[in-house]
Amino acid sequence: MRDSRDILSQAPVVPVLAIENLDHAIPLARALVDGGIPVLEVTLRTPAGLPAIRAISEAVPDAIVGAGTVINARDFEAAVDAGSRFVVTPGLTQGILDAAADSSVPLIPGVATVSELMRALDHGIDCLKFFPAEASGGAAALKAFAGPFPNVDFCPTGGIGLHNIDDYLALRSVITVGGSWLTPSALLAAEDWAGVTKLAREAVDHVTAFRTKS
Numbered sequence: 573m574r575d576s577r578d579i580l581s582q583a584p585v586v587p588v589l590a591i592e593n594l595d596h597a598i599p600l601a602r603a604l605v606d607g608g609i610p611v612l613e614v615t616l617r618t619p620a621g622l623p624a625i626r627a628i629s630e631a632v633p634d635a636i637v638g639a640g641t642v643i644n645a646r647d648f649e650a651a652v653d654a655g656s657r658f659v660v661t662p663g664l665t666q667g668i669l670d671a672a673a674d675s676s677v678p679l680i681p682g683v684a685t686v687s688e689l690m691r692a693l694d695h696g697i698d699c700l701k702f703f704p705a706e707a708s709g710g711a712a713a714l715k716a717f718a719g720p721f722p723n724v725d726f727c728p729t730g731g732i733g734l735h736n737i738d739d740y741l742a743l744r745s746v747i748t749v750g751g752s753w754l755t756p757s758a759l760l761a762a763e764d765w766a767g768v769t770k771l772a773r774e775a776v777d778h779v780t781a782f783r784t785k786s
């Protein structure tokens with residue numbers, strides 16, 4: 573098992589995927605991996621989410637696929653059963669914390685406030701999603717969190733794209749950044765996998781260039 577920091581460290585960015593058509597799961601995952609993005613968050617927002625996690629786990633060995641939008645213990649168990657290597661939640665509940673405590677699959681819970689962050693720390697979890705990032709104060713809020721909590725790391729998500737990613741990458745607490753901008757619905761509808769790979773490469777190049785110069 574890898575822990576959540578180890579997984580997120582391998583992700584230049586984390587695409588947050590809402591897969592409507594199960595037939596898209598494997599070519600989409602391959603397109604992202606080909607573009608240099610191996611860590612994929614497949615949300616349970618669509619009925620295809622769980623079977624997509626299973627299909628990608630089986631057919632795309634270079635992908636590290638996790639589940640997103642896991643909102644209760646039942647989802648957590650189904651996500652693990654489908655082969656998720658990590659689990660992401662939009663928020664933090666006791667049910668999720670209890671499910672994660674009994675599992676070897678790492679949980680990356682969403683937090684938006686200092687109190688939620690402290691609740692995660694009470695349960696030994698110090699690698700978190702910051703969600704919804706832009707609506708919750710953005711990079712300025714994360715920078716402020718680092719004062720009292722210098723050892724907590726984040727994957728901010730929500731409202732982030734190449735237009736503002738640098739604000740987050742500049743923070744030491746940011747391991748990587750998540751978002752849906754890599755998979756616009758028009759590209760998915762057109763099954764334009766080369767277009768997805770191009771967007772992935774563009775994001776990877778951007779992050780690499782930023783990290784190289786800083």
Ligand SMILES: O=C[C@H](O)COP(=O)(O)O
Nearest residue numbers: 588729730731732751752
């Ligand atoms: O975590 C999930 C979000 O829905 C992704 O946010 P975004 O669409 O603003 O990138």
Ligand SMILES: CC(=O)C(=O)O
Nearest residue numbers: 640641660661662682
């Ligand atoms: C937003 C988020 O964290 C999720 O859907 O898992």
